[in-house]
Amino acid sequence: MENMSEFNSDRREFFRINDTVFVEISAIDGKELEHRVTAISNPVPNDTNLAQQQFNELTTSLTHIIDQISQSDRETARALRLLDEKINLIASTVQHQQNIADHLDTTDVNLSGGGIAFLSAEEYAIKSPVEIRIELSHSGTFITAIANVIACDKLDDTPEETPYYLRLAFSHMSEHDRNLLVKHTLSRQAQALRIAQK
Numbered sequence: 001m002e003n004m005s006e007f008n009s010d011r012r013e014f015f016r017i018n019d020t021v022f023v024e025i026s027a028i029d030g031k032e033l034e035h036r037v038t039a040i041s042n043p044v045p046n047d048t049n050l051a052q053q054q055f056n057e058l059t060t061s062l063t064h065i066i067d068q069i070s071q072s073d074r075e076t077a078r079a080l081r082l083l084d085e086k087i088n089l090i091a092s093t094v095q096h097q098q099n100i101a102d103h104l105d106t107t108d109v110n111l112s113g114g115g116i117a118f119l120s121a122e123e124y125a126i127k128s129p130v131e132i133r134i135e136l137s138h139s140g141t142f143i144t145a146i147a148n149v150i151a152c153d154k155l156d157d158t159p160e161e162t163p164y165y166l167r168l169a170f171s172h173m174s175e176h177d178r179n180l181l182v183k184h185t186l187s188r189q190a191q192a193l194r195i196a197q198k
Contacts, residue, residue, distance in 0.1 A: 014113035015185045017192070022135035023107045023118065028146070033129050037172045040131075040144050055091065056141075056180065059084070081194070113182040115147070115169040119162035124149045132168065136184045143177040145170045 028036055062084055070077035109118040116132070124130060126149055133144045147168035154163050173181075 146172040
């Protein structure tokens with residue numbers, strides 16, 4: 001079980017990115033909380049999870065090798081990065097077509113390994129627990145967490161259908177999902193830096 005730090009301190013502990021993801025959120029009452037924490041902390045392995053884990057390990061190894069090549073041959077490293085991005089785009093498209101979340105709308109979020117913030121249609125009580133399921137649209141990977149509501153402020157200058165700015169701190173997440181999330185934020189940050197340098 002992964003107990004995360006408070007949302008405010010995660011600014012120092014984790015990289016924060018702006019991203020567009022699929023989000024599904026539901027309130028949890030006290031009776032359900034312990035059961036959901038156990039289920040999330042000890043997920044049942046399946047073929048999809050194993051394939052995704054292998055894919056992520058290969059991506060990490062390839063990134064490491066490309067970084068080494070970059071020290072002596074920048075053009076070859078650049079070509080390999082472009083090829084890797086192309087493969088990731090294809091994998092993401094295939095994964096997205098198989099996901100059950102196709103009916104969900106994407107949401108613009110501020111995301112890190114410790115929490116998430118986004119505009120919400122629903123108001124949630126401060127300190128209340130929620131279960132959140134996020135599809136990282138860049139990789140097509142799902143992560144699930146229990147989070148605590150840090151703030152849920154009604155704003156005047158937001159769309160009428162999403163008037164609340166909801167801030168959540170992840171309190172429980174499997175080690176596997178936490179690693180996927182941290183890798184995702186680092187990958188997206190590196191991608192943004194590469195685009196800025198072009």
